[in-house]
Amino acid sequence: MRPRLLLSLLVLVLAPLAVLGWLGLRVADDQRAAVNARFDAVVQARLDEAADRVGRVMSGRARALSTALDGAPATVAALRPWLAGQTAFAHMLVFTADGDVLFPPLTGARSEAERLFLERTRGLWAGRALAATRAAAGKDGDPPVARDGWHIWYWGGGLNLLFWRRLDDGRLVAAELDRVALLADVVAALPSTQGEAGTERTRLLDSAGRTVYQWGEGAVPPTAQPSHTRALPSPLSAWHLARYGDPPPTAAGGLGLWLGLGAAALALIGLAAWFWRASSHELRLARARVTFVNQVSHELKTPLTNIRMYAELLQDELPEDDERAQRYVAVVAAESQRLSRLIGNILTFARQARETLVLRPVPARLDDVVGDTLAGFGPALAAAGVAVQRVADAPGRVLLDPDLVGQILGNLLSNVEKYAAGAPVRIATARDGERLRVTVHDGGPGVAAAHRDAVFQPFFRPSNALTDRAQGTGIGLGLARDLARLHGGDLVLLPSETGAHFEITLRAPPAPASQEDAL
Amino acid sequence: MRRLILSLMLLPALALADGQQVKLDARLGHPSLAAGQKHTSYLKVGLTGFTMEKAGARTPVNVAIVLDKSGSMSGEKIMRAKEAARRAIDHLAPSDIVSIVAYDSTVRVLVPATKASDKETVRAGIDRITPGGNTALFAGVSKGADELQKFLDKNRVNRVVLLSDGLANVGPASPGELEALGARLARLGISVTTLGLGLDYNEDLMSRLARASDGNHVFVEQANDLARFFALEFGDVTSVVARDVSLTIDCAEGVRPVRVLGRDADIVGQRVTARINQLVSEREKFVMLEVEVTPGELGSERPVAQVKVSYGNLATRSTDTLKASVAARFVATPAEMTAAADKWVMVDAVQLIATEKNRMALTLRDEGRNTEAKQVLQDNAVFLEQNFQRWGTSSLKDLSTSNKEDAKNLEGENWNRQRKKMRRVQYQFDMQQSY
Incomplete structure (x- = not known):
């Protein structure tokens, strides 16, 4: 009886708690997922914004270069001083409409810097490689060909950029954007570290995966994997931004949930305890009643035995012919016998309940x-x-x-x-x-x-x-x-x-x- | 200084006299050449900044102080650096623009470009610096330059003052890359001064960054010297009178331009072009061109070169052009030629040649060829000593002593310190640094 009650009370408490807990965890999971999704969106938006800033720098550079290149003088003699006055670039290639190199001159007088420039761009002008890919104009009916754009090439352990433009007179000009200069501009465009404490850090990684710039207060262990990445817009798409750091903990929501669950558990346990107490009370009451009856029966047993004994003695001693008296005594004896059986039964029942009945x-x-x-x-x-x-x-x-x-x-x-x-x-x-x-x-x-x-x-x-x-x-x-x-x-x-x-x-x-x- | 600032405030941009011009002085080391022989001589094109006529008048500056706050700067170094920067702010006039950038693994723009009138904000920014982390030198300079670009003005002195005590280790970190950054900033009209603090910085990186942008470079061994060097640097910044100086030297027929000593220059055929970012008041900067002159006839006079200089005059805010021509006369004997040699051209040439030898010795030492390096330095000291005997200029004697000292310190624990000192002295002579 008692173990079964205990078991059912346990079920009464644990089953709803389990259901509540499961539901709570589901809600918390959903909440966490929602927070993470929102957080992802915010982080991604920040990376997008950073990438856009670089994109704006690049398109600004493209516009400036495009305007500057239009003013490129025709002769080599005039090109040198003109080039010296340019702030956006230090070196350029000039091709004839046929794709031959006009400047820097392949033969004749040229400076050491020009010689080095020609050397590192050999892949672009030897075999008219650049001129071939940036064809002057399509055949009739072809879609119009772009007049200018970026040209990427890899040299000296990294990405290099040229901005090329087809001039009205048919010449193809290409200004070299120095990698370091470009990097300085990109760094200037990206955010710097703000605030005094933080857990995130964003890195700009070049095409070889090296960190070229980083911002944010968080420390990044060497083995850390970025939580978000974003490639820079063309022409720097070989570079990407990588954001490190954990999403913010959702402690507040979790705490509320566990508090709610705790309250439900307390209520259920209270209810179970009340039931337990109530049923214990009934049991105690029943036991007390049995004990009382048992005690009363014990008290009754001794006088009843005496009554029976004297009734039987009286039966023996009464004269046979006194029928009336005989009949009365017989009734007393029989009834007292019945009563003693009844009491015997009750006592036996009580002993059985106490498991003290022995043969x-x-x-x-x-x-x-x-x-x-x-x-x-x-x-x-x-x-x-x-x-x-x-x-x-x-x-x-x-x-x-x-x-x-x-x-x-x-x-x-x-x-x-x-x-x-x-x-x-x-x-x-x-x-x-x-x-x-x-x-x-x-x-x-x-x-x-x-x-x-x-x-x-x-x-x-x-x-x-x-x-x-x-x-x-x-x-x-x-x-x-x-x-x-x-x-x-x-x-x-x-x-x-x-x-x-x-x-x-x-x-x-x-x-x-x-x-x-x-x- | 405070009086100067006050007077500048009271006397805004008055029209300045037309006489304010950079002095151009183009001379050949040997104006007289022995006839019938091929000669090597030196053509010096010197440019001296004028004095601002109005008392206290000066060019407004746009300066970014970029401080290394990496972990190695902890303690006295950062304390002294902050103190020096704080005092340097006092040199600025209210119309000047200043920004404070500090970097470790990342960069913080502590004070974005702001008018120097609000000195409290600037000082508060400096006070916020706490050291820790790595050294993102490239990014620090880039961000400093970015602050300068917000108010980039041809008629200001645009300068990054970089203080670092360590090696760059985040982002581009090679001397070549930092040199390219310097060249890029020079094109924008920004020069970078590099103050190397202590014995752990990369002197090649720091000197090449400064050289490419025509800034200054100093080796500050003790942190308590920082305030002095900051003061010198700000003195230099605030006395700039000319900018974007471009020199063109067209060598005459029979004169071959061989090389330019010390500075970077382009030689294309007969034409030599060089740039000097800025000229300081009353200080001479020059381009020293080694030329080879073909034999000439006795008694004849031949043009050697035409020199053209254009620059931005910060007093008149106009672009001025100067011209000069150099000729040589042919005399009978080498003795006559030597006797007529130009002392100051020759002294400067000797100093640059000795500097080049010094640089060569350093390269040899880097390659582990210590004995050869030592020999070069000792020979250099003798060469300088001989020239001191000839010209009697004490700077030659000093440089000779300095080379002897260099020769003694090629080995052991002194080498690191000595190497930094050598780079600094080389820089001083090559670039005619004002301090």
């Missing part, structure tokens, strides 16, 4: 025990008009508990008296080795097949017109069966066409011979 076998004859019990019931049965037919066929002394057997049989006879009045009862005993058998077959209304098991349940009484009038505690048959089982046997209701047919089986070893001799 006390003594050497005895079953037929004697049955005879004694029947003798006690004689007047009551006679008053109820029940004739007893006896078959005694259990000879020999065995070890059995006479009180216990008397109680079982008494309960059956009590039922006969109550429910089967006016019809004969047949009581037979048999013995087969250790197995003893007593059958009680009355001539009453019997027990419906549907109730055959239920009659043994405590406090059960088959409801019909006949039994409704009868009084009883409702514990007799169940108790009788339990006692029979305690005695190594059973009490069953046999199928019968007329009346109730009970069979008691008992297990009783034969009594030792010495004890038999002694009697």
Whole structure:
């Protein structure tokens, strides 16, 4: 009873908690995902903004270069001073419309810097490579060809940029954007570190994956992987921005959730505790009631025994002919016997509940025990008009508990008296080795097949017109069966066409011979 | 200084006299050449900044102070650097523009370009510097230059003053790359002065960055010298009178331009072009061209070169042009030729040649050829000593002593310090640094 209650209370608490917890985690997950998504969007927007700034620098440079290159003088002599006055670039290539190098001159006088420039751009002018890819004009019907743009080439361990432009006179000019100069511009365009503390850092990585610039307060372990990346816009698409750092923790939302769950758990535990207390109270109450009845019955037992004893003494001593007195005393004796059975039952029931019922076998004859019990019931049965037919066929002394057997049989006879009045009862005993058998077959209304098991349940009484009038505690048959089982046997209701047919089986070893001799 | 600033405030941009011109002085080391022989001589084109006529008048400046605040700067270094920067701000007039940039692994623009009238804000920015982290030198200079570009004005002195005590290790970090950055900034009219602090900075990187942009370069061994050098630098910045000086030397027939000593220059055929970013008041900067002259007839006079200089005059805010021509006379004997030699041209040429030898010795030492390096330096000291005997100029004697000292310190723990000193002295002579 108690463990089952405990279990159900646990389920009552844990099941809703589990459901709530699961739901809470789902909500927290969703929330985290939402926060992360929002955070991703913000970070990505910041990277986009940084990349756009670089893009604006590059398009500004392209516009300035395009305008500047349009003013490129035609002659080599004029080109040099013009070039010296340019702030955006230091070197340029000039090709004829046919793709031949005009400047710096491949032959003749040129400065050391021009010579080095020609050397590192050899791949562009040798074989007219640049001129070929930036063709002057498409054939008729072709889409218009771009007049200028960036040209990327890799030299000296990194990306290099040329801005080329096809001039109106057909010349192709290309200004070299020094990588370091470009980098200085890009660095200038990107944000610098702000604030005093932070956990993120953004890096600009070049085409070889080297950090060329970084901002933000966060420290980046050497093995860290970026949380977000963004390539720079063309022509610097080989470079990218990499952002390092964790998303901000969503502690606030998580705390609220766990607080809510904790409150629900407390409420449930409180509810369970209340149920537990209430049921404990009922149990205590029931136990107290049983204890009270038990104590009262004990108190009643001694005076009742005295009443019975003196009533029986009086029966013996009264003159035979004083019929009236004899009849009165017989009633007192019978009623006191009935009362003592009732009390015996209650005490046994209480002992059984406390699991203190023990078997006390003594050497005895079953037929004697049955005879004694029947003798006690004689007047009551006679008053109820029940004739007893006896078959005694259990000879020999065995070890059995006479009180216990008397109680079982008494309960059956009590039922006969109550429910089967006016019809004969047949009581037979048999013995087969250790197995003893007593059958009680009355001539009453019997027990419906549907109730055959239920009659043994405590406090059960088959409801019909006949039994409704009868009084009883409702514990007799169940108790009788339990006692029979305690005695190594059973009490069953046999199928019968007329009346109730009970069979008691008992297990009783034969009594030792010495004890038999002694009697 | 404070009086100067006050007077500048009271006397805004008055028209300045027309006489304010850079002095051009083009001379051959040997104006007389022995006839019938091929000669190597030196053509010096000197340019001297004028004095601002109005007392206290000066060119407004646009300066970015870029401070290394990497972990190695902790302690006295950063304290001294902040103090020096704070004091340097006092040199600025209210119309000047200043920005403060500090870098470690990343860059912080502590004070974006702002009028120097708000000195409290600038000082507060300097006070916010706390050291820690790596050295993103390239990004620091780039950001400093970016602040300058917000108010980039041809009629201001646009300068980045960089203080670093370490090696660049975030972003571009090679001397070549920083040199390219310097060249890029020079094109925009920005010069970079580099102050190398202590014994751990990369002197090649720092000197090449300064050289490419025609700024100054100093080796500051002790942090307590920082204030002095900042003061010198700000003195230099505030006395610039000319900018974007471009020199063209057209050599006459029979004169071959061989090379330019010290400075970078382009030689294309007979034409030599060089640039000087800015000229300081009353200081001479020059281009020293080595020429080879074909034999001439006795008694004849031959043109050697035509010199053309154009520059931005910061007093008149106009672009001025100067011209000069140099000729040589042919005399009978080498003795006559030597006797007629131009002392100051020759002294400057000797100093530059000795500087070049010094640089060569440093390269040899870098290659592990210590004995050869030592020999070069000792020979250099003797060469300078001989010229001191000839010309009697104490600077030659000093340079001779300096080379002897260099020769002694090629080995052991002194070498690092000595190498920094050598780079600094080379820079001083090559670029005619004002301090």
